[in-house]
Amino acid sequence: MPIPPLWRVIYNMNLIVPAELCEPPSEALMFRHLLMVSKYDLLYSNLLFCQEDMVDLYYHYLKSKYLFDFVDDIVTQREKGYFLKVSYIRTENINNILENIRAV
Numbered sequence: 001m002p003i004p005p006l007w008r009v010i011y012n013m014n015l016i017v018p019a020e021l022c023e024p025p026s027e028a029l030m031f032r033h034l035l036m037v038s039k040y041d042l043l044y045s046n047l048l049f050c051q052e053d054m055v056d057l058y059y060h061y062l063k064s065k066y067l068f069d070f071v072d073d074i075v076t077q078r079e080k081g082y083f084l085k086v087s088y089i090r091t092e093n094i095n096n097i098l099e100n101i102r103a104v
Contacts, residue, residue, distance in 0.1 A: 012043050014081025015101065019050035019058045019074070026089040028065055034089055035070035037098055044101075045072045049083075052076040 015038045022031050038044040048071050050058050055074050062068040082104050086097060 013045070013104070014047050014079050015042075015044040016047045016049050016075070016079055016081050016083045018084065019048050019054065021084070021086070021089055022048075022058070022062060022065075022067055027091060028067055030089045030091055030094045032067050032070065034094060034097060035067075038101060039070045039072075042101065045081075046070055047072060047079055047081065048074045049078070050074060050076065 015035075017035070022028070035046045039046055048058065048062075055076065059068070059074060062071060082101065084097070084101075086093065089097065
């Protein structure tokens with residue numbers, strides 16, 4: 001079986017993150033860390049879920065805070081994948097969130 005080229009990455013599953021989790025009381029660095037780990041370690045596609053009229057607002061907010069680097073797309077309809085159900089992302093709960101995602 002041939003080895004696939006290094007530049008080709010096949011993502012396993014979608015991680016759907018509610019857009020409200022990028023706002024306070026969540027910590028921006030922990031939000032970015034969560035998306036980085038899910039994208040590069042777990043090979044998930046990171047989708048940000050928000051209402052249709054809020055897409056531009058969240059896009060500009062994430063770009064201004066440098067949080068859009070690991071977001072693959074902003075979606076307005078429910079997609080297949082793991083929907084992240086937490087109230088906030090902070091230092092004290094980031095390890096629990098990552099353990100739950102790894103267990104899926």
